[in-house]
Amino acid sequence: MTVEAVFPVLEMRGIGKRFPGVIANENVDFDLRKGEVHTLLGENGAGKSTLMKILYGLYRPDAGELRLNGRPVRLSSPSDAIAHGICMIHQHFMLVPSLTVAENVALGLRSTRGPLTDLRHVARRIGELSDAFGLQVDPFADVWQLAVGERQRVEIIKALYRDASILILDEPTAVLTPREVDDLFETFRRMARQGRSLIFISHKLHEVLTLSDRITVLRNGRVTGETDPCNTSREELARMMVGRDVNLAPEKPAATVCEARLQIENLVVAGDRGTDAVCDVNLAVCGGEVLGLAGVSGNGQRELAEAVCGLRKPKSGVIRVDGQPVAPGNPKAVRKAGLAYVPEERMRDGAIGDFNIMENLLLLDHGEKRFCRNGFLRFGRIFKHCRKLVRAYAVKTPTLETPAKNLSGGNIQKLILARELSGNPKVLIAAQPTRGVDIGAAEYIHARLARQRTGGTATLVISEDLDEIFALADRIAVMCQGRLMGIVDRHEATRERIGLMMAGVDPDSPSKDYCPVSESTSR
Secondary structure (H helix, E strand, C coil): CCCCCCCEEEEEEEEEEEECCEEEEEEEEEEEECCCEEEEEECCCCCHHHHHHHHCCCCCCCEEEEEECCEEECCCCHHHHHHCCEEEECCCCCCCCCCEHHHHHHCCCCECEECECCHHHHHHHHHHHHHHHCCCCCCCCEHHHCCHHHHHHHHHHHHHHCCCCEEEEECCCCCCCHHHHHHHHHHHHHHHHCCCEEEEECCCHHHHHHHCCEEEEEECCEEEEEECHHHCCHHHHHHHHHCCCCCCCCCCCCCCCCCEEEEEEEEEEECCCCCEEEEEEEEEEECCCEEEEECCCCCCHHHHHHHHCCCCCCCEEEEEECCEECCCCCHHHHHHCCEEEECCCHHHHHCCCCCEHHHHHCCCCCCCCCCEECCEECHHHHHHHHHHHHHHCCCCCCCCCCEHHHCCHHHHHHHHHHHHHCCCCCEEEEECCCCCCCHHHHHHHHHHHHHHHHHCCEEEEEECCHHHHHHHCCEEEEEECCEEEEEEEHHHCCHHHHHHHHCCCCCCCCCCCCCCCCCCCCC
């Protein structure tokens, strides 16, 4: 990608922003040139979001200055930012599902027909933008009918329709298949070639190295360095983010693979809207292996995990743990059979924010004889047990009485892992185990999951992050629209092959016509 000019179209100089007890940004310098993709990289809490909210007019800086094309500006609202040609494409789509594409694009804009919206004019302009940037979408289609990748295109068209010269891209690939990511990156490159400037925010290091012209790294609210893809690596970027060497690929000690400890047979599970979210799935996970389950969000993975763990009663099918069928829709029976669960939504399903560390660690085991006698809790034993787990799993907390909601996302996830693994489970289901945690905590969690193999645990890791799947899995299964597309040995798996399966394409079929993945009907 060619940068068209060396002079910045945007300058953020000495930006400072404080919240009660927190320094979000401190003396941050950031600039953006015409026709470039400049990545902003950092852990959760590093200050990326705050800096971009300042640029988008959602926050006012406590210190520093913003300049656009050399002139100082004050942006007091998103309307101000849009008027200056700055648009933000959010990770979670800001669309009205019941409206058409054209109606969504026209929302908030003045019409050429006065009080009446001229949707034909809007549709024509959408068609022109679609042709210019390779963003094919039907202007008159209802948004709720669109696939995830098509909704992403609508968000981009909204920004282009407003003639944005600076686009902030907040985790734009989070819900896309690898093939859709490639198409999206080509669109971004085309936008840059035409003189638009892009700020790319992502935690996926291979994407950062693929798309970026420059990379600025934040840590603890400060800039720790600026580099470009030609002069760095994933390991170096991780070091700049964390401040130490990070092992991006966990060591996987040799493990003896034994018989299947989790067996899923002809499983059918209804989604929240009553239609089938899981369709006749057969799956087996052996002791001593990690099976990775890949797929775009909304294709039945959540419903599958909840059915296996007893939180959602399946319509039909059998689930066996260590050879024995478990009662459907009975989480207590499933846990007693030897299954542990690290849920996708840790603060909704995994921990209680107002409970302290000890209470969360004892949520499931407080009735055991070692912790309870004649109906009374044995606090001495409980304290020793919880202190041991906190130390063993490196949970950073001031005291055991600290409410769980006061911990970082990574430490809450470690807390849940400590509770679930303390019972030496035969089967472990880990859904999105490192979503929203910083790279240091992710390194630790990956190492723990890899270590479970040596103890003979059958581990099913459900993740939308292919880097995570490739790092942990011995075999990779792929789901699309509620169906199992197939299982591939890790050594035979490639991004292209897994990406095709995620999109609903059989890579071994002579015809590889692409079918875009739609969101699950359960949503």
